[in-house]
Amino acid sequence: MRPTNITANKTCAILSITWNDSRVVDYPFYQLAAACRCATCNDERARLAAEGKAFVPKSAVLEAIEPIGSYGISILWKDGCRYGIYTWDSLAVMEVK
């Protein structure tokens, strides 16, 4: 699965991806930030899970989106995590709430 179009709506805090099967999926910024799989967020997630707590991202305010090769994007959250890589594969299967 590959995107044919990506638009970020900062007002609605939604990242809209049009996939090459014509499916359009709206990803809430908060859900994307909460799904960050970088080492820092993974460590924090594991630490909180051990205490029985849910992971809460530091920020879900979009600052920038950068392409990562041809397989995904990096999303930089303002005053939050800057290391998350979101592959097309992981986004295509992400259940949006």
Ligand SMILES: [Zn+2]
């Ligand atoms: Zn992260």
